[in-house]
Amino acid sequence: MKELCKPTFEKKDHGQGAGIPVLKSIWDLFDLSLLFSQSGIRKHSGTPAWLLAFAYICGLVNHASSANQNAKFSTETPFLQQLLSGGIISQSAFSRFLSKPFQWLRFSLGRLARLQENNDSRLTDGDIIALDDTKVEHPYGKKIPFLCWLFDSSDKRHVWCINLVSTLAVLKNGLEYPMLWRFWVKTDQENEKQTKLDLAKQMLSEVRQLNKARLWVAMDRWFLCKKFLNWLMDENFDWVTKAKRNTVLFRKIYDPVLGKEHYIKLNPKQLLREVYPRVRVLGRGSVLSIPDIYIKVPTRP
Template sequence: MTILCKPSFAKKDHGQGAGIPVLKTIWDLFDLSLLFFQSGIRNHSGTPAWLLAFAYICGLINHVDSANQNAKFSTKVPFLRQLLSGEIISQSAFSRFLSKPFQWLWFSLGRLARLQENSDSRLTDGDIILDDTKVEHPHGKKIPFLCWLFDSSDKRHVWCINLVSTLSVLKNGLEYPMLWRFWGKASQENEKQTKLDLAKQMLLEVRQVNNARLWIAMDRWFLCKKFLKWLMDERFDWVTKAKRNTVLFSKIYDPVLGKEHYVKLNPKQLLREVYPRIRVLGKGSVLSIPDIYIKIPFETLTRKGKPITRQRFLPIAAIAATYEKQATEGSVILLEEEYPATFKDAYLLISNRVDAPEEAATANARRWRIEVFYRMAKQNLGLTSCYARA
C-alpha cells in the first residue's frame, strides 16, 4: 500500500482586514465619529473625515504605510468596502487629508476626556509615562519643526522630529497614548520652549480632565529639581533614575558637634555602600535606602520683601536595584540597555514617595512600555516613513 504524505495547508491565521470589526467597536464605544465633527474635522473630498481616518488607521495596522497602498487596501477589504458603501477613496484624497492643518490637538484633548469618562479606561490607578523620541526624516528639508539633533541610541546626528509625548499605563494592563508636542529650535529668544515646558503643558491639560493623584515615570533627562517641585505642587508623584552627577545628602549625627548634619554623596558612592546587601537579596529585588535627601529650590521673600530663591532638604525614596539582561513580564527590573549600571550591575532610583519605595520601583518599571510603544510605531506602523509635506 502506498503511503500518502500528509496534506499541507496554507497557514492563514486571519483573513485580510482581520481585527477591523473589533477596532470599529472600540471606535463606536468612545463615539470618535462625533468627536471628529465636534473638533471641526468634518467632510473632506466628499467623504466624512472620520471615515478617512478610520480607513487609514486600518491600513497602518495591516502594515500598509503609504497613501497609495492604503487607497488600494480600502478597496480590497470586505469590511471597509461595506463601510464605504461602494465609495472609493483615492490616493490624492488620503494625501490631501493628511496634509491639511486640522485641529488635531483639540481632537486629542476630546479623546482624552472621553477615555476618562469610561470606568475601564479612566486613569485612577496607573502611571503617566513621560518621554521623547526622535523620528528621522532625512528628506524633509523645508518642514519647520525638523532640526539636527544627536541620537544617543545610534550615536550620530540626525535630521529629525523631536516628539515629546505621554503614555498612560493602567494597573489593569490597558495602555493608550495621551498627548504630544513637537520640540523645535526657535530663532527668537522669546519663542524658545524647553522640553520641560512642553511636558508641563501636557500635564496641565491632563489635570483638566483628571484630578487623581498619579505617578509620573520619566527618563533621567527630565531630572530637573524645579520640574520635580512643580510636579509635587500639581499633586503628581514622580520617579526617575538618578544621574551620575545627581547630588544626594545623608543625615548623620556628629558626636563632636552634638547634632545632626547633612553629608553630600553621589549615587555611585551610595550604591557601593549598599551593594553587599543587594547581592544577598538577589536578582529581582529592590532595596530602600533610608535618610536620603535632595535639595529642592523654593521661592520666598527677604526681610525687605524682595523675591529670592532658597534651597531646602527634601526627604526622598532612594531605591537600589539590579538590572537583568531580559526583563520578565511584571518584573520591576528593567533591561540592561535602558539602565546602565552605576556600580557593577546596580542602579539607583529616586522618588518623592518615601512611604512607598516598592510602588515607586514598580511604577518606574512600567516606563519601559513607552519604549516598546515607540518601537512598534516605528517598525510596524511606519512612523519613520509617514507622509509629510512642507
C-alpha cells in the same frame, strides 16, 4: 456504549483586516466619530473625516507603512469596503488629509476627556504617566517647519528629524494608551522659544484639568531639573527617574555626638556599591527601596 470522538476544528487563517470589527466597537464605545465633528474635522475628499482616520489606523495596525499601502489596504479589506459603501480612498486623499491643518490638538484633548469618563480607562491614584521625548528620523521633507538637525545620543550622530515630546498612560489594570503630544520646534526667535520642559508642563497641566488623581510621572534622566520637580510636586504629581552620574544626593543620619539629625553628601555610584550585594541576592528584575535619600532643591519664594 459508543465512544465519542474528540471534535475536530477546521483550521482557518485570519482573513484580510482581521480584528477591525473589535477596533470599530472600541471606536464606537468612545464615540470618536462625533468627536471629529465637534473638533471641526468633518469631511475631506468627499469622505467623512472619521472614516478616513479609521481606515488609516486600520492600515497602521496591519503594518501598512505608507499612504499608498493604506489606500491599497482599504480597497482589499471587506469590512472597510462595507463602511465605504464600495468607495475607494486614494493615496492622494490620505496624503492631503494628513497634511491639512485640522485641530488635532483639540481632538486629542477631547479623546483624553472621553478616556477619563470611562471606568476602565480612567487614571486613578498610583497610575503612571510616561513622559518621553523621541527623535523620529525623517530624511525627506526639507521644507516641513518642525524638522531640524539634532544630535541623537543613542546613535551618536546628527539626524534630520521630528522631536516629539509625548505622554503615555500606564494603568494598574494593564491598559496603556497614548495621551498628549507636542512637537519641539527649533527656532531663533526668542518670543517663540519653548523648552521641552515647557511642553511637558503644558501637557501635564491639561491632564490635571481632566483628572485630579495622585499620579506618577516616569521620565528620562535629562528631565531631572529641580525647578521642574518643584512644579510636579506643586501639581500633586509623584515622579521617578534615573539619577545622573553627577547628581548630588544626601542621606539623613543621626549624629549621637551632636544629638541631632544632619545630611551627608553621597552620589549614585556610592549607593549602588552599598546596595549591590542585596540586589544580587534578589535577582534580575527586582526593586529595592532606599529610604532617607534626598536631593537639594531651590528655596521657594
